[in-house]
Amino acid sequence: xxxxxxxxxxxxxxxxxxxxxxxxxxxxxxxxxxxxxxxxxxxxxxxxxxxxxxxxxxxxxxxxxxxxxxxxxxxxxxxxxxxxxxxxxxxxxxxxxxxxxxxxxxxxxxxxxxxxxxxxxxxxxxxxxxxxxxxxxxxxxxxxxxxxxxxxxxxxxxxxxxxxxxxxxxxxxxxxxxxxxxxxxxxxxxxxxxxxxxxxxxxxxxxxxxxxxxxxxxxxxxxxxxxxxxxxxxxxxxxxxxxxxxxxxxxxxxxxxxx
Numbered sequence: 001x002x003x004x005x006x007x008x009x010x011x012x013x014x015x016x017x018x019x020x021x022x023x024x025x026x027x028x029x030x031x032x033x034x035x036x037x038x039x040x041x042x043x044x045x046x047x048x049x050x051x052x053x054x055x056x057x058x059x060x061x062x063x064x065x066x067x068x069x070x071x072x073x074x075x076x077x078x079x080x081x082x083x084x085x086x087x088x089x090x091x092x093x094x095x096x097x098x099x100x101x102x103x104x105x106x107x108x109x110x111x112x113x114x115x116x117x118x119x120x121x122x123x124x125x126x127x128x129x130x131x132x133x134x135x136x137x138x139x140x141x142x143x144x145x146x147x148x149x150x151x152x153x154x155x156x157x158x159x160x161x162x163x164x165x166x167x168x169x170x171x172x173x174x175x176x177x178x179x180x181x182x183x184x185x186x187x188x189x190x191x192x193x194x195x196x197x198x199x200x201x202x203x204x205x206x207x208x209x210x211x212x213x214x215x216x217x218x219x220x221x222x223x224x225x226x227x228x229x230x231x232x233x234x235x236x237x238x239x240x241x242x243x244x245x246x247x248x249x250x251x252x253x254x255x256x257x258x259x
Contacts, residue, residue, distance in 0.1 A: 010086045023171045032172045042205035070148035081160045082173045095220045098161045102213035109206040165212035204241040
């Protein structure tokens with residue numbers, strides 16, 4: 001019964017207006033929320049492309065509807081996941097599993113990149129199978145909505161875990177999570193363009209995920225990396241990304257001029 005009470009207390013915080021007033025006037029809170037939004041935006045670029053492929057077979061007037069229904073489901077899932085997760089993340093073994101999963105995401109990215117597996121063809125595999133179970137059960141439109149819903153949930157698991165690695169404060173998680181979903185639908189195109197222009201940013205996102213995994217793992221041993229240290233590492237990482245980008249660009253230009 002105490003577990004249920006703890007979860008209900010977490011949801012009650014969503015409606016504590018005094019707390020929201022303190023949060024929205026705290027620069028540190030906005031720094032954490034901004035971090036979540038940027039990380040979500042970078043990671044959601046590929047996700048947005050996958051979802052676009054999934055609804056491509058629908059008539060144009062139904063594509064936005066399918067994505068919108070998926071958006072509602074993503075919000076609902078994150079609301080539930082954050083409420084339950086605030087309680088679960090207090091358990092050391094949940095932190096350990098979460099850190100391990102985030103570390104695996106990062107390691108897998110670099111393994112796939114090394115094998116050159118991240119190609120257009122691999123993205124096409126995420127398209128809807130027109131003879132798949134959902135299509136047969138619910139029809140073309142609602143079957144697609146169900147598939148998009150499941151994909152949104154899969155993406156949300158990664159994002160919620162990353163959010164818990166950054167901060168366990170419920171208000172940071174709620175705002176960051178909700179804004180993150182909106183970004184994947186609304187302005188993912190901006191991040192896609194940004195990654196096209198500065199491809200090193202995608203690698204930076206996964207480096208940060210690995211760092212967040214380490215941060216979460218350290219919490220198991222009651223070692224907490226402070227917000228100031230976290231922001232400094234964040235700034236240094238992004239600064240290094242732009243330096244590497246301009247060096248690569250300069251080298252590419254030099255090689256083109258020589259040839």
